[in-house]
Amino acid sequence: MFMGIDVGTSAVKALLMDDASAIVAEADIALPISNPHPYWSEQNPADWWEATLNAIDLIMKDNAGALAKVRAIGLSGQMHGAVVLGADDTPLRPAILWNDGRAKTECDELETALPGLPLRAGVVAMSGMTAPKIMWLRKHEPDVFDAIRTVMLPKDYIRLCLCGEKATEMSDAAGTLWLDEENRTWNDDAIAATGLDRDQIPALFEGSDPTGTLRTDLAERWGMAKNVVIAGGGGDAATGGMGAGAVTHGSGFISLGTSSQLFVASDRYRPKPELLLHSFAHAIPDRWFQMAVLLNGASCLAWIAKILGETNIGDLLNRIEAQHKKPSELMFLPYLSGERTPHNDPYARGVFFGLGTDTAREHMAQAVLEGVAFALADAQSCLHAAGTYCELPGVIGGGARSLYWTQMIADIMGTPLARYQGGTKGPAFGAARLARLALREGTIAEICTPPAIEDILTPNQNRHAQYQPRLAKFRRLYNALREEYQDTAG
Template sequence: MLYIGVDLGTSAVKLLLMDEKGAIKKIVSKEYPLFFPHPGWSEQKPEDWFEQTMAGLKELVAECDKSQVAGISFGGQMHGLVILDKEDQVIRPAILWNDGRTGEETDYLNQVIGKDKLSEYTANIAFAGFTAPKLLWVKNKEPENFAKIEKIMLPKDYLAYKLSGVHCTDVSDASGMLLLDVKNRCWSEEMCEICGIRKEQLAQIFESYEVVGTLLPEIAQELGLPGNVKVIAGAGDNAAAAVGTGTVGDGMCNISLGTSGTIFISSRSFCVDSNNALHAFAHADGKYHLMGCMLSAASCNKWWMDDIIGTGDYATEQAAITKLGENHVFFLPYLMGERSPHNNPNARGTFIGMTMDTTRADMTQAVLEGVAFALRDSFEVARSLGIHIERTKICGGGAKSPLWKKIMANVLGIKVDMIESEEGPGYGGAILAAVGCGEFASVEEAADKLVKVVGTVEPDPELTVKYEERYQQFRQIYPACKELFDKII
């Protein structure tokens, strides 16, 4: 049988066709625009997602035996606010995960409602990128649109609805809305009241591997697929990537170096850190996970290479880097503000430490190291909870860089495992589709059988010591700049 994974990203939708043995048969990618109507705002049109997904699906299955396609599932960008009216039409462009407009609403939730209550209700505190602050922003700034809301959805769930006709979501993606009682895997009555919404406006909750329905007849006909193709709920991109890298079960770790960056730690039990510096979410395997998320990771390198120094030759630029662990230039990678662990939308990207002999290679190196240091900030929170991590998987576009993987291994001081497929969310979505169709008994069984480690980057003891000193310097920079960031926005 064949299974489709749909990775709805920020810049493109990537569609993946996988057989029952885990072999990737074809990958198709379709781009769509990203809009920045005001500084710090980030929006997309859900209609663009669906249009390009349909185009991608047609191309994906054009040459395969369509009768063998059994299921389709998703990994999708999290937190985005999609609102539909009573005719199920999109009311306004989706407000995305990296949108920073909700400062007032986030402050209201954290300071007036209170972090303790939010943590009690949802296991998390408010971050500017979460969905609930976006809802409050629409309520406060666009009351005419708020009054039209019939359904509140997340990005990938809009695709699932368009394909199946079912208003659905899954526990992992819903965890990032600040509307879900994560521990009990149900909507929070208290948060609905705080946001001025009814539970009926929210989608039906499924586990990530559960079937929500089948393709609508008109969709199946347009795609040339059987009408009984199952639509499986899927997961938020990070949970889907974790499935795709085999980060399921207890105490497993995955680092994603995509547009954003995450450190993802799976757990069989529910756990919250005392300062809510890490997100405590439900996992796609039916259990839980902790996650630290930085808003700009591989996008920092893309910004530096494409927009600042103007070259697409990433390999040549990285080949010029020769001073690992000895760089005196530091970079704070907060180009879109920051989430974990600082929770500060006003934070900004910053170079510090340049001198007259600073080279272009030093600054390129600082960008790569800055992302690694920022991920270690979240890693340290996990360590403070007594979580012992000796190795991690890695995925995302940044994971294709041997140099960046070496930096990551030595900054964190752990082994970094490379897997056969680097298509994290899309591959995870396809695995969830296979589980939903009964190909495997559980997500853990599927991951054990399908995900293969093909190499490991070992930390170098001498380099790890050097990076320890550099990290201790790095972690002092943000506190020194924080007050200034708040003044220069």
């Protein structure tokens, strides 16, 4: 038996996977998020740890026998978060998250200091990444910066709590701007440019490496053995790839979680920073991936449901589908948290265009679904410009539950999509697979097969043609507003 733990933005997810890769049990614990100022996004690391404890306790309640058989734990987590610890390993402040936009000036300063950084780091400096946040702390919270003993990523803070080890792995380190992606080592020049020393950064492992063993008191709490291995794990994009079987060249997926990604695995490092793609090390040795990253995904659907007072998203989706006859007359820019690919604009925000007296809540929600799909089509165009294609992407994440929405995405992108059985738990499932690999009891090819396909969604060519003028308008609308976003941000 193996456990996967995913430290997400909206929840911590834990699951048990057996030797046949079947999910035996799972639990989700919701997380709060704080936005104390415009463009800020923070969470308390103590909330992650409490949610992790509660999720495993919840699994134990009905699955104590299965939990006792766990031999290894794999970790997954939201990428880029800056967890800063003091000398006693206690967080000095709330973690600054991946969708935080405060450090745009520091990005410019970092690239001025290190002009070659994007080719080594696999991406241009973006405000959501770890290094600019540390530079922001040095400038705006110098007392905190001076007290930093260790900088960690979200899932690695949970590792520290589980086994007492300070470690990270390639795929999560990839999102810090401190990793030399091709050589899979720390880039000392980039670390120094942010004012840190190498000893303030955790040691590097592969995601399939063992990094420690579960603390004795926790093993006793959950009735586990005393030698449970903690695997390196991965950033949520890479663990999503592990769960979807995206480990061979050209295999990939679309994630419809809080954020969205288009992910394609590669057998070599292929940086394309000029296209605002992320070219990162994978969670397994000798593999990389290219990724188009959207900061907004299924979170947009949750947002509009909350705004409209809809408590049952499934019912809302059914009503949208029932009235859907053609592309919405409304246009929605889904940039509630800014955007990376293809805009690198932390100041972008959501926009409804075309509201009228006849606008109904279903029309607004349909426009939101279409807006996310248009953004995915934008991201796909960047991958295609880089010469990167995926024949049949799987769709994972919470948004994959909706057949209607995933069909809409296929129609707008003009790309066949597969929905996987159990695909909504991709990152935690991939983390469990990395736990199994850490025991060296099987090969990557044997363990990381794609999940069974539930259905294949072929794009409707008539609807695809209807959507193309709307996609062009979507792009024009953002371009018309870009300067306004910058002006609003000051």
